[in-house]
Amino acid sequence: MPELPEVETVRRGLNKLITNRKITAIEVRYPGIIVGPVTDFKNQLIGRQLLDVGRRAKYLLFHFDHDLTMISHLRMEGKYQVRSSLGDFDKHVHVIFTLDDGQYLGYRDVRKFGKMQVVPTDAVLKTKSIAALGPEPLTPEFTPAALAAGLKRRKKNIKATLLDQHVVSGLGNIYVDEVLWMAQINPNEPANNLSEKQLAALYPAINEEIATAIKAGGTTIRSYVDAMGHKGKFQLSLKVYDQEGKPCVRCGQQIQKIKVAGRGTHFCPQCQVLNQ
Numbered sequence: 001m002p003e004l005p006e007v008e009t010v011r012r013g014l015n016k017l018i019t020n021r022k023i024t025a026i027e028v029r030y031p032g033i034i035v036g037p038v039t040d041f042k043n044q045l046i047g048r049q050l051l052d053v054g055r056r057a058k059y060l061l062f063h064f065d066h067d068l069t070m071i072s073h074l075r076m077e078g079k080y081q082v083r084s085s086l087g088d089f090d091k092h093v094h095v096i097f098t099l100d101d102g103q104y105l106g107y108r109d110v111r112k113f114g115k116m117q118v119v120p121t122d123a124v125l126k127t128k129s130i131a132a133l134g135p136e137p138l139t140p141e142f143t144p145a146a147l148a149a150g151l152k153r154r155k156k157n158i159k160a161t162l163l164d165q166h167v168v169s170g171l172g173n174i175y176v177d178e179v180l181w182m183a184q185i186n187p188n189e190p191a192n193n194l195s196e197k198q199l200a201a202l203y204p205a206i207n208e209e210i211a212t213a214i215k216a217g218g219t220t221i222r223s224y225v226d227a228m229g230h231k232g233k234f235q236l237s238l239k240v241y242d243q244e245g246k247p248c249v250r251c252g253q254q255i256q257k258i259k260v261a262g263r264g265t266h267f268c269p270q271c272q273v274l275n276q
């Protein structure tokens with residue numbers, strides 16, 4: 001699944017490749033990706049010029065002239081490809097934008113869970129899915145106090161709480177496992193039962209993890225590749241995710257894989273014990 005660092009890498013790649021391009025045609029091969037009528041989607045975007053690609057958590061925001069924004073949620077498997085020929089797109093490419101320089105922007109999504117929606121630019125932050133998002137790592141809104149206050153109000157386990165995007169946005173399965181290992185927190189620990197020491201360790205762990213991952217261009221767990229076809233390098237530094245059976249680099253105990261919040265979860269049974 002693309003996580004915040006991957007989406008940020010895609011955003012930067014798209015800005016280099018297609019900023020200032022005008023959309024001259026749109027082909028929608030699978031209408032389920034589009035929120036609302038496909039004809040409205042096309043009418044709103046054809047002829048528009050792309051000003052820049054922004055991001056909120058794991059949503060890409062394509063800002064166009066005429067104060068229109070296309071919100072794109074990649075969900076499980078979505079990715080963008082910029083190509084010079086329609087023949088370069090396979091059967092999993094469901095939406096194709098023709099650009100005025102002869103290139104094509106294709107949206108590829110094997111599982112078809114992604115969504116695209118056009119809204120007035122000033123309504124983006126009020127859109128239901130985006131309004132519900134908590135503060136993002138590495139921003140002024142994400143403070144130790146905000147994190148502590150958010151977790152205090154939640155009784156479900158810390159893994160589910162960090163995944164649900166309300167207390168902090170942008171962390172997916174891989175990075176939640178990694179930050180819980182760094183802060184020595186058991187994934188099944190109730191969110192409102194963290195010790196002071198764990199809370200103090202969790203905040204910088206989240207910021208560090210996201211900063212490091214963005215710098216490395218995201219992970220290549222599964223099939224993530226950025227808009228230019230480059231693979232991320234972050235998988236080299238994963239401490240617990242996908243490390244089942246390997247020794248913990250902190251204590252030597254074998255990393256275990258269990259199910260928490262319905263997701264495969266990796267942790268060290270010796271470094272990450274439940275609090276009393």
Ligand SMILES: [Zn+2]
Nearest residue numbers: 248251268271
């Ligand atoms: Zn350990």
